[in-house]
Amino acid sequence: MKELIKNHLPHLQEIQIESNHSGWDHHIYIVNQTYVIRIPKTKQVLVKIKKEIKLLHQLSYLSSIIEIPNYLPFYNKDGQMIGVFYHFIKGQALSHSLITPPLYEAKRLGTFLTELHRLDIDEAKKCNIEELHSENYWAQLHQALIKKIFPFLKDAEKEEIDKMFLAVSKFKEAKVVIHGDLTSANILYHPSKKEISGIIDFTDTQIGDPAFDFAGLYWDFGDQFTKEALASYQTKFNKDEMYRRVTSFYGLQPIFHKWLKNVNDQDEKVVRQSISTGMTKIQIMHR
Structure with a gap:
């Protein structure tokens, strides 16, 4: 090397x-x-x-x-x-620290996403950037949950998850170029300057729903931080509807991927504990 x-x-x-x-x-x-x-x-x-x-x-x-x-x-x-x-x-990835960035940094992220989402889609397609989170993608995720996770769930829990996927099937928002993985792992923070210093890892960049890029903020930093980011985000889209898509599905779907990973690791005790914790989080955040 x-x-x-x-x-x-x-x-x-x-x-x-x-x-x-x-x-x-x-x-x-x-x-x-x-x-x-x-x-x-x-x-x-x-x-x-x-x-x-x-x-x-x-x-x-x-x-x-x-x-x-x-x-x-x-x-x-x-x-x-x-x-x-x-x-x-x-800077340090926010996932590696206990720091929640101050709310004024949410506004900077909102401005950053404004710039990213204004990239020309046709130019992005020339870079072979494509849509990944299609209706078929979410349908396949739903089927994987039905097959591998539903056997562990109560009927009411199955019904709640089915409703979430029914809602995402109706999302028909226009598409933009999105980061695709804007989470605390890919946001760098400079502790002494108390500011976000960088955004990294654009490997999952794709053409998709602009609301998806706010999902990681909701998952990692919560409701108020996400609202602040949206407040400074400039768009022709309905921001209230974007927020609804984040809170009703996008901001919660990491739970499903974690469940499937645990099942694939074949540790039933961890699976049951993860499902219990995940359903509690869904019920709290999905209110």
């Missing part, structure tokens, strides 16, 4: 590498607290990251409110692209 880094960053006289294995899709290395290297774990993710390079190039002309990575290709010794590298953005 050091030899490859020297090839890409010949000006570095000493190289110190910190390995961060917290990424789901990437091996992540931090070099001298100055550069980040992301190596996809699969060929499928490598294809996504090539799309990401083109998208971030477009977004760099628009976004000035919060820093985003500027990817450069990272090659192996045979000249094949195996990942990307970029200047380290100072």
